[in-house]
Amino acid sequence: MKKTHILGIIIIALAIGIIISTAGDASSYVSFTQAAEMAQSGENDGVHVVGKLTKDPQGQITNMVYQPQIDPNHFEFTLVDNENRTQKVVYNAPKPQDFDRSEQVVVIGSMDGDHFRADKILLKCPSKYQENKLETKEYEAKKATM
Numbered sequence: 267m268k269k270t271h272i273l274g275i276i277i278i279a280l281a282i283g284i285i286i287s288t289a290g291d292a293s294s295y296v297s298f299t300q301a302a303e304m305a306q307s308g309e310n311d312g313v314h315v316v317g318k319l320t321k322d323p324q325g326q327i328t329n330m331v332y333q334p335q336i337d338p339n340h341f342e343f344t345l346v347d348n349e350n351r352t353q354k355v356v357y358n359a360p361k362p363q364d365f366d367r368s369e370q371v372v373v374i375g376s377m378d379g380d381h382f383r384a385d386k387i388l389l390k391c392p393s394k395y396q397e398n399k400l401e402t403k404e405y406e407a408k409k410a411t412m
Contacts, residue, residue: 278325
């Protein structure tokens, strides 16, 4: 065999290895009910939950707790998933910049007792450049090092 053939086979093998390793890290979209069931069965990997924020009649977000003077890395809010289950979400990082403008929120994390612990938040906000378009922004909580 030629050296180029061997090199090609090695590159293809590496690509297959990378694809297989990242497929194992892929998470799925679930409801809060499914996330709780998965946590009880020991499948506590990161799952995606899509939902909307709870708002009052004036359009203000309700049940949101963020006190940066006390703890800037603790943010709580309530999210309603696609099955209309309301769940408290805890995000151990600062409140994302455009959180108040978001139409839809995707939280990535796992159930932790009575709340959902979010490691990442994806916000779907109205685009400031085009009408009727949603803009997606991603925020990630930094892992604590000890």
